[in-house]
Amino acid sequence: MIRFVELSKSFGSRTILNKISFEVRTGEILFILGTSGTGKSVLLKNLVGLLRPDSGQIWVDDQEISRYSEEQYLSIRRQIGMVFQQPALFDSLTVFENVAFGLRRLEKLLPDELSKRVIESLQLVHLHQLENRYPNELSYGQQKRVSIARTLALKPKVLLFDEPTTGLDPVTTTTVNELIFELSQKLKTTSIVVSHDMKCAIDIAHRIIVLDKGHIVDQGTPDELKKSEQELVKEFLREVLQTSQSAPTKEKLP
Amino acid sequence: MFTKSTQQDENLNQYEFSKNFASLLVHSFKELITPPLRISEGIKQFHFIAHESLFVIIICVCFAAMVTILESSFHMKLVIGNDSLVPGFAALLILRELGAVITGLLLASRVGAGIAAEIATMKITEQIDALQMLGVRPVNYIVVPRLIASVFAGAIVTILANLVCLLTAQVIADIYLGFSFEMFMTAVKRFADFNDLFLSAIKGASFGFVIPLVSSYYGFRCKGGAEDVGQTTTKSVVASSIAIIFIDFILTSLFSQLY
Numbered sequence: 001m002i003r004f005v006e007l008s009k010s011f012g013s014r015t016i017l018n019k020i021s022f023e024v025r026t027g028e029i030l031f032i033l034g035t036s037g038t039g040k041s042v043l044l045k046n047l048v049g050l051l052r053p054d055s056g057q058i059w060v061d062d063q064e065i066s067r068y069s070e071e072q073y074l075s076i077r078r079q080i081g082m083v084f085q086q087p088a089l090f091d092s093l094t095v096f097e098n099v100a101f102g103l104r105r106l107e108k109l110l111p112d113e114l115s116k117r118v119i120e121s122l123q124l125v126h127l128h129q130l131e132n133r134y135p136n137e138l139s140y141g142q143q144k145r146v147s148i149a150r151t152l153a154l155k156p157k158v159l160l161f162d163e164p165t166t167g168l169d170p171v172t173t174t175t176v177n178e179l180i181f182e183l184s185q186k187l188k189t190t191s192i193v194v195s196h197d198m199k200c201a202i203d204i205a206h207r208i209i210v211l212d213k214g215h216i217v218d219q220g221t222p223d224e225l226k227k228s229e230q231e232l233v234k235e236f237l238r239e240v241l242q243t244s245q246s247a248p249t250k251e252k253l254p
Numbered sequence: 255m256f257t258k259s260t261q262q263d264e265n266l267n268q269y270e271f272s273k274n275f276a277s278l279l280v281h282s283f284k285e286l287i288t289p290p291l292r293i294s295e296g297i298k299q300f301h302f303i304a305h306e307s308l309f310v311i312i313i314c315v316c317f318a319a320m321v322t323i324l325e326s327s328f329h330m331k332l333v334i335g336n337d338s339l340v341p342g343f344a345a346l347l348i349l350r351e352l353g354a355v356i357t358g359l360l361l362a363s364r365v366g367a368g369i370a371a372e373i374a375t376m377k378i379t380e381q382i383d384a385l386q387m388l389g390v391r392p393v394n395y396i397v398v399p400r401l402i403a404s405v406f407a408g409a410i411v412t413i414l415a416n417l418v419c420l421l422t423a424q425v426i427a428d429i430y431l432g433f434s435f436e437m438f439m440t441a442v443k444r445f446a447d448f449n450d451l452f453l454s455a456i457k458g459a460s461f462g463f464v465i466p467l468v469s470s471y472y473g474f475r476c477k478g479g480a481e482d483v484g485q486t487t488t489k490s491v492v493a494s495s496i497a498i499i500f501i502d503f504i505l506t507s508l509f510s511q512l513y
C-alpha cells in the first residue's frame with residue numbers, strides 16, 4: 001500500500017502540489033487525471049525519489065520514504081517501476097540493450113535468461129521483431145512501447161505510467177490499456193496511471209483521482225465520478241460522452 | 255505530524271543539481287573512487303576528445319606560433335635592436351601560456367559544448383531519470399568517464415600542442431629570421447627546460463578536469479526544451495572558458511614560485 005500525506009512541492013515560489021493526501025491500494029489501478037501542468041508528473045517523480053517533496057510524507061507499506069537517501073531509494077525503485085511521459089530511451093543502445101539495461105545492473109541473469117526476459121517483455125508490447133533497431137529508427141509510438149517494455153522487464157510490484165497512451169494510435173492505446181489491466185489481474189500489480197483520457201480511466205480504473213492546481217478536486221470509482229458535481233470532472237466527462245456519441249473509436253489528438 | 259523540510263532535504267537527491275557546483279564536485283570525487291568504473295567508456299571518450307580535437311588545436315597553435323615569432327621579432331628589433339632573444343622568449347611564452355591555454359579554450363568549446371548539450375538533452379528527455387530508475391548513478395555513469403578521459407586528453411594534447419607549436423616557431427624563425435635549428439635550440443635552452451613542458455601538461459590536465467565538470471553542471475540544470483539546451487551549451491562554454499583563464503592565472507602564479 002502506498003499513502004501520500006499532505007505532500008507539498010514547490011519550484012521557487014510556484015507551488016505545484018499543495019498538501020495532497022491519498023492512498024493507493026495494493027493491486028488496484030488508480031488513474032490520476034488533470035489538465036496539463038497541474039503537477040501529475042511531479043507527483044509520480046516524488047514517489048520514486050526523482051524529486052523530493054518540500055513537506056509531507058510518502059508511505060510505502062510501513063516505511064516513510066520521502067527522507068530516504070539515494071541509496072535507500074534503490075530498493076524502492078526495484079519495487080516501483082516508472083514509465084516516463086517521454087520514451088527516454090538511451091540513443092546509443094539498441095532496443096534489446098535498452099530493455100536489458102536494468103536487468104544487467106539489477107539482476108544477475110545468465111545470458112539466455114536475460115534475452116528470454118527481454119524478448120518476453122518486448123512481446124508484451126508486440127515489438128519483439130524490432131530488438132536490433134536503434135531508438136531513432138523507431139516511430140514515437142514504438143519508442144514509447146519499448147520504454148514500457150524496459151520498465152516491465154524488471155517485474156516491479158508497482159507500476160507508474162506517466163501518460164502511457166498519449167500520442168499512440170487507437171489500436172495501440174487499447175493494447176496498452178489491456179496490458180495494464182492484465183498485469184493487475186494476473187500479477188496483482190498495482191498501477192498508478194497519469195492520463196488525460198477519461199475514457200480509458202472509466203474503462204479500466206478501479207479508482208480515479210482528479211487533480212487541479214495542486215489540489216485533489218474529486219476522487220472515487222468511475223461510477224462515483226460520473227455523478228460528480230465538480231466542474232472540471234464534468235468537463236472531462238463531457239468529452240467522453242461527446243466522443244462516444246459522435247464516433248465511438250475516434251481518439252482525441254494528443 | 256508532518257515535518258517541515260529544510261534546504262538540506264532538497265539536497266538529499268544528489269541529482270537535483272540545480273543547487274550548487276560544490277555538491278557536483280564532491281559527488282564526482284566520490285564516484286571517481288566508487289565502482290563500477292566504466293573503463294571502456296572512458297577510453298571511448300578519450301579517443302573522442304583527443305582525436306576529434308587534435309586537428310583543430312594543431313592548426314590553431316601553428317598560427318599562434320607564427321604570430322609569436324613574427325611579433326616578438328618585430329618588437330625586439332625595435333626596442334633592443336636585435337632579435338637574438340626571440341627563440342627563448344617565444345619558447346617561454348608558448349610553454350608557459352599559449353600551448354596550454356589555447357588547447358584548454360578549444361577543448362572547452364568543442365568537448366565542453368558537446369558534454370553540456372548531451373547531458374542537457376538527456377535531462378530534458380527524462381533519460382537521466384530513467385538511468386536512476388534502472389539503478390544507475392548518473393554522475394558515475396556519465397560524468398566520471400568523461401572526467402577521467404578529459405584529464406588525460408587535456409595533458410597529452412597540451413604536450414603535443416606545445417611540441418607542434420615549438421616546431422612551427424622554429425620553422426618560422428628559420429624562414430623569416432634565419433635561425434638555424436641549432437641556434438634556435440641553444441637559444442631556447444637558455445630560457446626554458448623540460449620542467450616547463452611538464453608544468454604545461456599539469457595545466458592541461460587541470461583544464462581537462464574543469465571542462466567536463468562545468469559542462470555537466472550546466473547540463474544537469476537544464477530544464478526546458480530545445481531552446482534551453484542551446485542556452486545551456488552557450489553558458490557552459492562561457493563558464494568553462496572563464497574558469498580556464500582563471501585557473502591559468504592561479505597555476506601560473508603558483509608555478510612562478512617554482513621556476
Ligand SMILES: Nc1ncnc2c1ncn2[C@@H]1O[C@H](COP(=O)(O)OP(=O)(O)OP(=O)(O)O)[C@@H](O)[C@H]1O
Nearest residue numbers: 011016034035036037038039040041042043085477
Ligand atoms: N524540475 C522542475 N523545475 C522547475 N519546475 C518544474 C520542474 N518540473 C516541473 N516543473 C513545473 O511544474 C509544473 C507541473 O509539471 P508537471 O510536469 O508535473 O505537469 P503535468 O501535470 O505532468 O502536465 P502534462 O500533462 O503536461 O505532462 C509545470 O508548470 C512545470 O513547469
Ligand SMILES: [Mg+2]
Nearest residue numbers: 040041085162
Ligand atoms: Mg506530465
